[in-house]
Amino acid sequence: MNFRRKYEDELNKLKENENNIDFFRNLLSARHNNYFMKEIIEGLLKFSKEHNLNSVNAWAYYFLGWYNFDKSNYNKSTECFLTSYDVFERIKNKDGLIYACNGLTNVYCQIGQFKLANEWGLKGISLCEEMDNKDALVILLINTGINYIEMKYFEKGREIFHSLEIMDYELSSTHQISCNLAMAEIEINIGESSKALSYIEKSLKIESDIKLITDMCEIYKLTAMAYVKLNLYDMAEKSFKKSYDFAVDNNFVYEKYSSMVEWSKLNVLVGRKQKAIYLLNEVIEICRSKELNVLLRESYNILYGIYKESGMLDKALECLENYILVDDKMYDYEQNQLMAKMNFKHTKREADQYKSLYGKTELLSTIGQKIISNLNIKSIVDIINEEINKLLEADYFGIVVYDNEKDKATYYFAGEGFEIKEVVSYKESAYNFFGYYCVKNKKDIIIGNLDKEYNQYINNEPIDVGKTYENGKSYMNSLIYTPMIINDKVVGVMTAQSKEHNAYDRNDLHTLKILANYSAIAIENAISYKKIEDLATYDNLTSFLSKFEIIRLGEIIFDKYKDSNLGFSVTMIDIDNFKSVNDTYGHVVGDSVLAMVARVISSCIRNTDYIGRYGGDEFLLICPGLGEPEAVDVAERIRYAVENKVFELGKGIVVSVTISLGVHEYKEKDLSFIDVLNLADKNLYCAKGNNRNLVVCC
Numbered sequence: 001m002n003f004r005r006k007y008e009d010e011l012n013k014l015k016e017n018e019n020n021i022d023f024f025r026n027l028l029s030a031r032h033n034n035y036f037m038k039e040i041i042e043g044l045l046k047f048s049k050e051h052n053l054n055s056v057n058a059w060a061y062y063f064l065g066w067y068n069f070d071k072s073n074y075n076k077s078t079e080c081f082l083t084s085y086d087v088f089e090r091i092k093n094k095d096g097l098i099y100a101c102n103g104l105t106n107v108y109c110q111i112g113q114f115k116l117a118n119e120w121g122l123k124g125i126s127l128c129e130e131m132d133n134k135d136a137l138v139i140l141l142i143n144t145g146i147n148y149i150e151m152k153y154f155e156k157g158r159e160i161f162h163s164l165e166i167m168d169y170e171l172s173s174t175h176q177i178s179c180n181l182a183m184a185e186i187e188i189n190i191g192e193s194s195k196a197l198s199y200i201e202k203s204l205k206i207e208s209d210i211k212l213i214t215d216m217c218e219i220y221k222l223t224a225m226a227y228v229k230l231n232l233y234d235m236a237e238k239s240f241k242k243s244y245d246f247a248v249d250n251n252f253v254y255e256k257y258s259s260m261v262e263w264s265k266l267n268v269l270v271g272r273k274q275k276a277i278y279l280l281n282e283v284i285e286i287c288r289s290k291e292l293n294v295l296l297r298e299s300y301n302i303l304y305g306i307y308k309e310s311g312m313l314d315k316a317l318e319c320l321e322n323y324i325l326v327d328d329k330m331y332d333y334e335q336n337q338l339m340a341k342m343n344f345k346h347t348k349r350e351a352d353q354y355k356s357l358y359g360k361t362e363l364l365s366t367i368g369q370k371i372i373s374n375l376n377i378k379s380i381v382d383i384i385n386e387e388i389n390k391l392l393e394a395d396y397f398g399i400v401v402y403d404n405e406k407d408k409a410t411y412y413f414a415g416e417g418f419e420i421k422e423v424v425s426y427k428e429s430a431y432n433f434f435g436y437y438c439v440k441n442k443k444d445i446i447i448g449n450l451d452k453e454y455n456q457y458i459n460n461e462p463i464d465v466g467k468t469y470e471n472g473k474s475y476m477n478s479l480i481y482t483p484m485i486i487n488d489k490v491v492g493v494m495t496a497q498s499k500e501h502n503a504y505d506r507n508d509l510h511t512l513k514i515l516a517n518y519s520a521i522a523i524e525n526a527i528s529y530k531k532i533e534d535l536a537t538y539d540n541l542t543s544f545l546s547k548f549e550i551i552r553l554g555e556i557i558f559d560k561y562k563d564s565n566l567g568f569s570v571t572m573i574d575i576d577n578f579k580s581v582n583d584t585y586g587h588v589v590g591d592s593v594l595a596m597v598a599r600v601i602s603s604c605i606r607n608t609d610y611i612g613r614y615g616g617d618e619f620l621l622i623c624p625g626l627g628e629p630e631a632v633d634v635a636e637r638i639r640y641a642v643e644n645k646v647f648e649l650g651k652g653i654v655v656s657v658t659i660s661l662g663v664h665e666y667k668e669k670d671l672s673f674i675d676v677l678n679l680a681d682k683n684l685y686c687a688k689g690n691n692r693n694l695v696v697c698c
Contacts, residue, residue: 018055058087072253112294193229217255311564385414396497445481448502478503484520539613542598550612558673569631571621572684576692578617628665658693
C-alpha cells in the first residue's frame with residue numbers, strides 16, 4: 001500500500017474514533033522533513049475542522065508548534081502550543097495536556113522565559129504523576145533539567161539527571177543523547193571537562209548508531225567548549241567550525257547562532273577581538289529579526305565586555321543599553337504571558353508596559369551618560385541620588401570606593417539631607433560590613449528585613465556605617481548591595497536602602513547593577529585621572545605642568561589611547577614677539593605677561609585637558625578625546641581671547657600680545673608622543689611664518 005492510500009485510510013479511522021491518532025503521532029514525532037511535516041499537519045488541521053474532531057485538532061496544533069519551533073518561529077510556536085493546551089483542557093484530555101505542557105516548557109526555555117518554562121514543566125510533571133505516565137514524565141524531567149542548565153543552575157540540573165538514573169527507567173536513544181549532552185554541559189561548567197568529553201562521546205556513538213543528525217551541532221559545540229576549558233584552543237577552533245558548518249548545511253538557525261556566540265568567547269580569550277566582534281554583529285543582526293532574545297542578550301553582554309576592556313566607552317555603553325533593553329523585553333514578555341492568564345486587557349497592558357519599559361531604559365541611559373562624563377566621585381553619588389527614586393525606592397543611597405592596594409574602602413552616602421564620608425580598613429575587623437562581603441565575594445546582597453536576615457551574609461550584627469542603625473535598632477530595613485566590577489576587578493560597591501520592609505526584589509537589584517556598571521567605568525576613570533594628576537609637578541610662574549611632566553603625561557596618554565581607538569590632539573602655543581616685551585620692559589614684566597597669558601589660556605580649556613609650560617614663552621596643550629576640528633575650535637578660542645585681552649601691569653604699563661598655535665591630532669602612523677609633538681610644533685612654525693596670530697593644522 002502506498003503512503004497516500006495509507007494516509008487516507010488513517011484519516012478515515014479518525015472519523016470513527018479520534019483516539020486512532022497514533023499513526024500521525026508516530027509519523028510527526030520524528031520531525032525529520034519539515035516540508036513533509038507541514039503538509040501532513042495542514043491536512044490534519046483541515047480534516048479536523050471539516051469533521052469537528054477536537055482532539056485531532058489539538059494534536060495538529062501541538063505538532064504545528066513543533067514545526068514552528070524547528071523553524072525558530074518561537075512566537076508562532078507558543079501560540080500553537082497554547083491553542084493545543086486550551087483545546088485539550090476543554091475536552092478534558094489529560095494525556096494531551098501533558099504533551100502541550102512539554103511543548104510550552106521547551107519553547108519558553110528556548111526564548112529565555114525560564115519562570116514560565118518551569119511553571120509549565122511542573123504542571124506537566126504533576127499531570128504525569130496523576131496519570132502514571134512514565135514515558136511523558138521522563139521527557140518533562142529531561143526538559144526541566146535542561147531548563148535549569150539554561151538558567152545556570154547546574155547543581156539543580158545535575159540533581160534532575162541523577163534522579164532519572166535512580167528511576168532505573170529504560171531511556172530511548174534520543175533521550176539518552178539528551179541526558180548525556182546535558183551532563184556534558186554541566187561538567188564543562190562546574191565539573192571536569194574530561195568527563196564532559198566522555199559524555200559527548202557516548203552521545204556521538206548513539207547518534208551514529210541510529211543515524212540521527214539533529215544533535216550534531218550541539219555535540220560539536222560542547223566538544224569545543226570542553227576543549228576551551230582544557231586550554232586546547234586549536235582543537236576548540238576546529239570543533240566550533242564543524243558546529244557552524246553543520247548548522248549552515250542543514251539550515252539549523254538557532255544552533256548556528258548559538259555556536260557563533262560560544263565561538264566568539266574563544267576569540268576573545270585568545271585575543272582575536274575583531275573576529276569576535278564580527279561574529280557577534282552577525283548574530284545580533286539575525287537574532288534581532290528573529291527575536292532570538294537569549295542569544296541577542298548574551299551577544300550584547302560579550303560585546304559590552306570587549307568594548308569596556310578596550311576603553312571604547314561609547315560603544316560599551318551602547319551595548320549595555322541594548323542588553324538592558326533586551327533583558328527588559330524578555331521580562332516584559334514573561335509578565336505579559338502571566339498576566340494574560342489572569343484575563344487582563346492585553347492591548348492596554350502592552351501599551352502601559354512598553355511605555356514603562358521605554359521610560360526606564362531612557363532614564364538609565366541618561367543617568368549613565370552623566371555618570372560616565374564625571375570624574376568626581378561625590379558628584380557621581382549626587383547624580384544618582386537625584387534620580388534613583390524614579391527607578392526604585394531609596395531613602396538612602398551610597399557608593400563604596402575600594403582601594404585594592406591599601407585594602408581600604410571609602411564610603412560616600414546621600415539621603416535625607418545628610419552626607420557621610422568614612423574610610424574603613426578592610427584589613428582590620430571588617431567582616432561585619434556588608435560592603436566587605438560584596439568586595440571579597442563579588443556577590444550581591446538583597447535583604448527585606450535587616451534584623452532577621454543580616455546573618456545570611458555576615459556572622460555578627462552589622463557595624464553601622466552611615467545611618468543603617470539608630471538607637472540600637474535598624475533604621476533601614478531593606479537593603480540591596482552590588483559590587484562594581486571592571487575587568488574582573490572590584491572597584492567598589494553600590495547600595496540602595498529603604499525604611500520599609502521587603503522594599504526590593506530582583507528587578508530592583510538588576511536596575512542597581514546597571515547603575516553600578518556605569519559607575520564602575522566612571523570611578524575607574526576618576527581613579528586613573530587622579531593617579532595621573534598626582535604624578536604631575538607644576539611650573540611656579542604659570543601653575544602649568546613643567547616641561548618634563550607634560551611630556552611624561554603625554555606619553556602616558558599616548559599609550560592609553562593608541563590601543564583604544566580613541567583620539568587626542570596636541571596644540572603648541574607660542575607668544576608672538578615675546579622677546580620685544582622682555583627687551584622693552586624687562587624680564588619681571590615679561591614674567592607677569594607670561595602668567596597673565598597662562599590664566600587666559602586656562603579659562604578657555606576643559607578641566608579634562610592638560611596644559612604645560614614647554615619652555616620660555618611656549619606652552620603645550622593636550623586634549624584627550626578631541627579630534628582635529630574640535631581641537632582647532634579650542635585653539636581659535638584661546639587665540640581670540642589672548643588677542644582681545646589688554647594686560648595692565650601697573651606703573652602705566654599696558655601690554656597687548658598675540659599668540660600662534662599649531663594643532664595636530666594623533667594618527668595611527670604616529671609612533672610615539674614625540675612624533676605627535678613634533679608635528680604640532682611644525683604647524684606652530686608654519687603659523688609663525690605666516691604673519692603670526694594664527695592657528696595652523698595640516
